[in-house]
Amino acid sequence: MADERIQILKDLLLELHHGASAESVQERFNKHFKGVSAIEISMMEHELMNSDTGITFEDVMGLCNVHANLFKGAIADVDVPDAEQEGHPVKVFKDENLALRAAIMRIRRIIENYAKPENEKFGQEILKGLKHQFALLGQFHNHYTRKEKLFFPIMERYGHDSPPKVMWGVDDEIRALFKDAKTVLDKLPDASLKVLSQKFEAFAKEFEEMIFKEEAILLMILLETFSQDDWLQIASESDAYGYAIIKPTEKWEPYRESFDKEAAADQAKEEGAVALHSGQDTSSSEESNTKIIDTPEGQFTITFRPKEKETAAERTALQPFGNGYLSVEQANLILNNLPLEITFVNKDDIFQYYNDSVPAAEMIFKRTPSQLGRNVELCHPPKVLDKVKKIFELLRSGKRHKVDMWFKSERLGKFVYVTYAAVRDEAGDFQGVLEYVQDIQPFFELDSDSNRDI
CATH class of the missing domain: 3.30.450.20 (PAS domain)
Incomplete structure (x- = not known):
């Protein structure tokens, strides 16, 4: 990616930081960018927070919604088939967001019905349903914790340490807004329904903005960066932190090519496949594994030489x-x-x-x-x-x-x-x-x- 492109993004955010209107910045953004990579957003935030501009992660966090609005409709998508499979952490993450959005919509309807005079006789039943939906929505804590404890550490290992800081700070602000709304809910019917609605909408606005940031920015960074092994590790550790409203319906087991020497050798003999590395004789190698891969362009033989296993320490010796x-x-x-x-x-x-x-x-x-x-x-x-x-x-x-x-x-x-x-x-x-x-x-x-x- 071009340094110039990142510099433009950086300048735009600096303008926002110094008080420029979102509309004026948006116009310049549209002029220079047709599609922006989530990786570039990550690098831009990192540059802002680690330069001599004086901008801290608190500043970036405060402008987070403005940033997100700037990139809406411009984020370049990433096509990763694994991410659509049942049990894949990305699929689970998005399904949770759908379920959480649905809970927000139900709470809005219940609050509206609770306020109607004709429903006064059903007040206790409606209140019970409202508290149940709040309890379901409150499971977003699991959603956020998995993001913070499983996604963020791997992001940091790839050098993306700025977005986690910013997003974790906003997560905590959203948690606080939810707590404020729930405090009013717990005092019903004595508390003001209008105050509850105001507190809930303040939470819902930030929460729905975070859903956009997760799916259009965060997940795009992860899909461009994480390996299949990274996702497998996340999937294996996710149960420890729990899920929000829904759980994976099945364990994600991606297709993995098996580098079996005997099977590959037999297949190579039968089909007369040509080694991918021309001039390299792999048929007699006892140290390498080979695999025949069928592709639309034809068959390829891939040679894989496994790393030598390290000698394990003697765990039982005194x-x-x-x-x-x-x-x-x-x-x-x-x-x-x-x-x-x-x-x-x-x-x-x-x-x-x-x-x-x-x-x-x-x-x-x-x-x-x-x-x-x-x-x-x-x-x-x-x-x-x-x-x-x-x-x-x-x-x-x-x-x-x-x-x-x-x-x-x-x-x-x-x-x-x-x-x-x-x-x-x-x-x-x-x-x-x-x-x-x-x-x-x-x-x-x-x-x-x-x-x-x-």
């Missing part, structure tokens, strides 16, 4: 370990059987390890493999980032050795105790931060009699 001996396998089992959720972030602020004390779906702080290797700052929503930075600075500097906190989780209905501890080596040098999370609800339920039958 090693000197602390005050005794443990194998890697035993150490892993011990860590996974502790009644704690453990996370380790190394001295370079990289999320390096978590244990499997409970299934991901039951975790207090959900962790999945996609997040490994991610900078710890990117693992948290923008609204808590300052707190995270402060904790890490206290531990890194030695001003604190531990930081403890506890809270009552409404989602889980239990008390949670969280500890952040500085990890230092024998020389006292900082090596990272260990977070351990514990469900302490059982402690409140202990029998006052300390003598128990064993």
